[in-house]
Amino acid sequence: MERLRGVKAALGEIFSRSALRSPARLALGSFALVILLFAGLLSLPFATADGHRAPFIDALFTATSAVCVTGLTTVDTGTYWSGWGLAIIATGIKVGGLGIMTLASLIGLAVSRRLGLTQRLLAAGEARASGLGDLRSLLRTVLVVSFSVEIAIALILIPRFLTLDYGWGRSIGYSVFYGVSAFNNAGFSPDPVGLYPYSHDFWILVPLGLGVLVGALGYPVYLNLVRNWRRPRTWSLHTRLTLVMVGALMVISAVLLAIFEWSNPATLGAHSTADTIGNIFFQSINQRSGGFASFDIGDAREQTWLLEDVLMFIGGGSGSTAGGIRVTTVAVLLLAIMAEARGRRDMEAFGKRVGTEVLRGAVAVTMIGIAIIVVGTTVFMAQTDIPLDRSLYEVISAYATCGLTTGITSDLPDDAKITLIVMMYVGRVGSMTIAAALALNKQRRVIRYPSERPLIG
Template identity: 85%
Template structure:
């Protein structure tokens, strides 16, 4: 009995030191547990349209894709899963979009009206709060904005589905599903053919596209805009950089997409000018993280694939439902290049100086992401006979939790599906979270070595 008590005490001590004192590891473990929970729910016979159990790899893949708000699928979402299964997927998207730690903090706050330090650290890190004192306001913003936007999208789409003779309950379910999927940048569609049949239907594309755009900005931006929407000059540097980068990337990607696909008869070439322009802007919004597509990506040109590789890797705003390295990371890297080109010592924007520790973080996020993508693509190609362009597209889409695909996902062998599952998981929890989870301790050195500058370039 004494040995059991000692063992229990040892385990408790390990949990306290390894988990509670390392929010990153707790976040990793929590995400994994939730994915397994939804895998179990999707493995139930009631979850499929045929009433048969889904293969474990497909249930795991779908659960990971939902919780990681990605949108890649190995089976047709609208045909394979039952209404109950679609509800489980929508719930997984909602949980993944809010964030496991944020959701746990919301529940704890509702029950006890208090948040422990560990919960505050987890939620603040996941939602990118400016500080622990900002957390309560940020959590309130998370709830209000997410539910408001999802309900608004559903209300707009509901009458449209009624006009398509979907019936009341199916229209209600589909509109709610699209609202959740759009705001959380998940890219899941309950329609068997996705949004391709609605390529010229702006009643469908506009609310979904706006939902994706709003969802990709990030909760810190919402909070800042709500507090100071009348005073743009007082917006934080993060908000300004996010809005500028999102706008610039949307316009640039739309222009390049028009150049690449305007004359392609398999994508935009057979459409009217108005329809083509609408689809271009819809796709330019979804290229970075939304995952919806209004034309067949598999028939797009290779230049478009390369463009979308870059855009997916960049992703959306920090603290948002989008993935990628985030637009502010790119902004910091561009500001560093600009400062170096002009011979300036500091990175500056809007009258603010950006510290070198921010640049180190941006470089770390980018390089870790590139390393994961390169390793993932290498492994993926070794597991399949898929050429580099399609393999890279699929891996980047998974890591950036975007969900766009050239149409190869369903036919992949189990081991390749496992690689994409790992990519989605790593992409959702974040590069720096992985790095922090692997770091056993942090050392603060009192003694510093003398500096020396190596030759660069």
């Protein structure tokens, strides 16, 4: 017993020192280890439907996609993996959605009934808590909201799958899988060929769409709404910007998608008016991060691909299960443009002033994201003969952890799969690490150089 306590204390000391010296490195390493763990599990024979070992590159790709809540796959999820394989994927999605650092803090809280400063700092960075005092409430909100939404989706879907003669076991398993995949914005489907057969079935599409929408708002928004749901005037600026941007992007994407695809017989043109409108709004939710598709994206028009490139790059709310540079980042950039156009000194929204340090962070995150996508697309095109439009779409989908695809993923060579694995990994932990690095890298200087304004534009 004494030896076990000594080992535990030593591991705790190592963890604390690593966190204090380089929290970003610890986060990167934790995600990498979890991905390798799930890749190893998916490589076992019982994880596949035919009982043979999956090629490690496909197991690694699927594990990365699950833990990074992306949804891109090199094999058909519904036919290639066994029931155990689907359970492993769902668990990976749940772990990735909660966040490794948040999950570690939850375990620590359950065991010791208290959180150390290091754990609180790490979890606050992962979940985007507004302060250390909010962390305990935030973690409680994380658990309540995530499990409540996932269970609600499953309970709604079970009767529907029973009416489709799926049987009790398959109906419950698929419903739980869809609940986890929807809320965590993963886009994985246990059905062969995905959601295409359900493009007319709003009993399935509506709960999945709502689950994706709620999951993309972000845990800080949930906490703020739970505390002040009766007093909208007291909502934080972050909550208001997130809700406004999500709503605006949904409407804009729905209108543009209708313009681009309404007459396309390969996507929405063959549906009735009611089905077309329903599918448009379902896709308008999933285009930014959800990854579900009720029609074949490969048959969509190129202007739709360009629209979704932009939407995937924007992503969802900060501290959510979604990816991208986040809607509040774009909101800050728009506020800066508006302030400059009006000749105002400060960026203002909802009676609040946004500091210039926030703008610098938004510009840094955006430009770094663009640079990563440019480099990733260049490497991807060098590894394949795929044209720019499809290559860019696939790389952005991986980096933004969205999971939509034009149908090229399964035919990629191994080196191109590795490129997408790196993009998914960087997209999931990179933005978090970059944001943490920017926050921790603040320096106060006594001496400041004289200012001079260069010409812009």
